[in-house]
Amino acid sequence: MILPFIIIIPLLAAFLITLISGEKDNWAIVLSILAVLSLLILALFSFFTTGDETFIYEMSGWKIPLTICLVQDALSSFMLVIVNLIALTSLMFSISYIRQYSSPWMYYALFMLLITGMNGVIATGDIFNLFVFMEIALFAAYALVAFGSKAEEYEAAFKYAVMGSISSTLILLGVGILYASTSTLTMANIAAELQTVNSQVTYWVAAIFLAGFGLKSAIMPFHAWLPDAHSSAPAPISSMLSGVLIKALGVYAIIRIFYNIFGAPAVFLTLFMVLGSISIIVASYLALGQWDLKRLLAxxxxxQIGFILLGLGIGTKLAILGAVFHILNHAIFKSLLFYNAGAVELALGTRDLRKMGNLKGAMPVTTGTSMIATLSVAGLPPFNGFFSKLIIIIAAVQANHIVYAIIAVIGSLLTLAYFIKAQRYGFHGETEITEFRQTISLGMKSAMIILAVLCIVTSLLIIPGIRELTLDPVVTVIMNKTGYIQAVLGR
Amino acid sequence: MKQRDGMTLIVKTVTRISVWLILLYGIYIILHGHLSPGGGFAGGVIIALALLNVMLAYGRQFIDRWVNIGFLHDLESSSAALFLAMGILGMAVGGGFLANFISQGKLFSLLSAGTIPLLNIIISIKVSMGLFVVVWTLSVFHLDKGGKEE
Incomplete structure (x- = not known):
């Protein structure tokens, strides 16, 4: 049974790193790379062996509903693969990047805690346990955002902590109401009990959760913390936060709770579509005006989360496929873009697009991979972003949501516009840059190249034969809605 | 120890006597965690408070002279690792992560409830050391920001 190890390995690594690390970070690097590599292997193994099945792990040898259970199905395995894949490249990027700060070993310990939290949120089948793991991930994230110890980083971390605490309080309130009305914390049991409870409870709790998890996933009215936090964090952490944290804590939790527990009430699907389209358009306009490269990416x-939410809101099989595919794609290209921004920041000492220039000759890997990532995020064929956005737009048209389809198209064009700006000023500008503070190490280059290759390779997932093995089981779990009850409880 | 370190003689004398009582109470709470309200976390907090009491009364320099903070830090990390080890042991012996694999003994006797007292002790080390090191770090942080050592 591999599920508990998904949580044990990074947690053990975190504490061993604090135990054995001295001033140097060599052991911390070895331990964390080993831990994440084994996690990735476990996640890939579980992803390719799970299929349509659901595996349960009951802690302490007790039985559901007395125990905390871990649930492994296609959706959770899929998310585990994304988290640990991005974590591995992020660690490769970190090795030389993070040495510019003091006590780098602390970074690795916190990084392992961050992974523990996210893996825990994804693997758990218990709603209070989900809250606890979410807090573990968030506290590690607060500390990591402030890792550079500059005033603006502390400010961003503090803002993130305040808003994160508000949303966590809302979520805890929701969990409390659910427990009061169903007398259980196991998600499958809650889903089963809710069918007999007054439907008002579902709507109230869902509204609270929408605000709580909406803040975690930075949907538009709840987004204020994200541009600060994601642009102030060290680049590998920005990529973890933007690439996977908002998905593991936000989108994944929303999918699990709204689809698998509440059975996707229609009013909330409409809300998802509305909030998703607001996020797409308004955030794109805000991005257009940014001159700070990392803020633009944030x-x-x-x-992009708006696109995912729009897909979830449309709710047809095709739309869910698009949303699930976009979760994977966005994790890959947004992490890559943050690595590019980090590499440029390390070399030039600035994030301001106006102070950058022609980097084509001096930083060929960074410039080349950033071009690939840009084409992916802007949705140009044959890169992965094109297919997921196309699926979402086609699904919107098929479901007779023409307005939303048009919004998605406009959002896609705006995305292209602000990334052309980033490319034009940041990487292909007129100024010839001759002075560099630091060279880009092999680890950073290989992290960027791996993700750039994945930007193209993951488009293959859309080929029917491959899709049936990879994405379709995930879509089945989501479309199955409260079939989750049967899958977990076996009745 | 200079007289101007920490608080007045009255506070120091009271602390010298009361800290042992507080520690004893903390240990009582930890050891009876499986029998009465309390347990590792609550007891750990009480023990941390006893140590903080000493720090407040005698000043941070006193703590720096007598206590190796690095060791406390290691103690904290190893107790967390130990907790995980207990969990894995439960997996190896008794069917699930953190399974209670030791005989549960007689109800309401001090040595009963299998692994739970052990886990309580481990948690208490983690909590007490963690809380103490956090507050100690906060007092050091004050110096970083340009405050003067008194």
Whole structure:
């Protein structure tokens, strides 16, 4: 049974790193790379062996509903693969990047805690346990955002902590109401009990959760913390936060709770579509005006989350496929873009697009991979972003949501516009840059190249034969809605 | 120890006597965690408070002279690792992560409830050391920001 190890390995690594690390970070690097590599292997193994099945792990040898259970189905395995894949490249990027700060070993310990939290949120089948793991991930994230110890980083981390605490309080309130009305914390049991409880409870709790998890995933009215936090964090952490944290804590939790527990009430699907389209358009406009490269990327994350939410809101099989595919794609290209921004920041000492220039000759890997990532996020064929956006737009048209389809198209064009701006000023500008503070190490280059290759390779997932093995089981779990009850409880 | 470190003689004398009582109470709470309200977390907080009491009364320099903070830090990390080890042991012996694999003994006797007292002790180390190191770090942080050592 591999499920508990998904949580044990990074947690053990975190504490061992604090135990054995001295001033140097060599052991911390070895331990964390080993831990994440084994996690990725476990996640890939579980993804390719799970299929349409659901595996349950009951802690302490007790039985559901007395125990905390871990649930492994196609959706959770899929998310685990994304988290640990991005974590591995992020670690490769971190090795030389993070040495510019003091006590780098602390970074690795916090990084492992961040992964523990996210893996825990994804693997757990218990709603209070989900809250606890979410807090673990968030506290590690607060500390990591402030890791550079500059005033603006502390400010961003503090803002993130305040808003994160508000949303966590809302979520805890929702969990409390659910527990009061169903007398259980196991998600499958809650889903089963809710069918007999007054439907008012579902709507109230769902509204609270929408605000709580909406803040975690930075949907438009709840997004204020994200541009600060994601642009102030060290680049590998920005990529973890933007690439996977908002998805594991936000989108994944929304899918699990709204689809698998509440059975996707129609009014909330409409809300998803409305909030998603607001996020797409408004965040794109805000991104257009940014001159700070990482801030631009952060606003872009909000807009891309909008696409995912729009897909979830449309709710047809095709739309869910698009949303699920976009979760994977966005994790890959947004992490890559943040690595590019980090590499440029390391080399030039600035994030301001106006102070950058022609980097084509001096930083060929960074410029080349950033071009690939840009084409992916802007949705140009044959890169992965094109297919997921196309699926979402086609699904919107098929479901007779023409307005939303048009919004998605406009959002896609705006995405292209602000990324052309980033490319034009940031990487292909007129000024010839001759002075560099630091060279880009092999680890950073290989992290960027791996993700750039994945930007193209993951488009293959759309080929029917491959899709049936990879994305379709995930869509089945989501479309199955409260079939989750049967899958987990076996009745 | 200079007289101007920490608080007045009255506070120091009271602390010298009361800290042992507080520690004893903390240990009582930890050891009876499986029998009465309390447990590792509550007891750990009480123990941390006893240590903080000393720090407040005698000043941070006193703590720096007598206590190796690095060791407390290691103690904290290793207790967390130990907790995980207990969990994995439960997996190896008794069917699930953190399974209670030791005989549960007689109800309401001090040595009963299998692994739970052990886990309580581990948690208490983690909590007490963690809380103490956090507050100690906060007092050091004050110096970083340009405050003067008194």
């Amino acid at each position: 606003y872009s994350s909000i807009s």
